[in-house]
Structures are given as structure tokens and as C-alpha cells.
Amino acid sequence: LCGMVIEACFIYNLYQTELVQSASTSKLTGGDEVATVENYLEESLPSKPMAHLTDGVDVVHEKQIMGWSMNADPILYEMVYRNGSLIIQKEGYYFIY
Structure with a gap:
């Protein structure tokens, strides 16, 4: 039972991280998400x-x-x-x- 609680916490944190990254790398335009080049390069610079x-x-x-x-x-x-x-x-x- 303890393992299930820990796993649920990991899954919750995973989805929260994805939502924050998604919001910071896109902008809303009429209800549609549109990724911007500037935000992409700021978030993950190429090696x-x-x-x-x-x-x-x-x-x-x-x-x-x-x-x-x-x-x-x-x-x-x-x-x-x-x-x-x-x-x-x-x-x-x-x-x-």
C-alpha cells in the first residue's frame, strides 16, 4: 500500500512538470496552443x-x-x-x- 502511495506521488509530480513546461513553451491563440521558436530555444538549447x-x-x-x-x-x-x-x-x- 505504501508503494502505491509513493507511485501516485511520482505520477502526480510528472504530470505537474509537463503542464508547467507546456505552458512556458507555448502561447494560446484563440484556444489553440502554438509553439514558438524563441521559447523552444530558451528552454532547451542545442548541444x-x-x-x-x-x-x-x-x-x-x-x-x-x-x-x-x-x-x-x-x-x-x-x-x-x-x-x-x-x-x-x-x-x-x-x-x-
């Missing part, structure tokens, strides 16, 4: 540098050079995008797709 860029209608592509949009909520962590170039600041393996 390695990362960049997630997309192209868009505001991008001008040059011959054999891909351009990236800065208007489409890009994610940049320990990397810089400047003058059409992605600047890698730390040595490592990077995948571009």
Missing part, C-alpha cells in the same frame, strides 16, 4: 551549433548560389548568416540539404 534556414519569395538566388530567407523565422544557434553567407564559427561536421 551543438545549428541553423535551419529556408528560401522564400524575398530571396534572390544567384547563379549556383542558394539564398536564404531571414523573414521565415530562421533558427541560428552559434552560427551567423550575413551578406548571403552562413558563417560557421566552430569546426565540425555539417549537413546541408
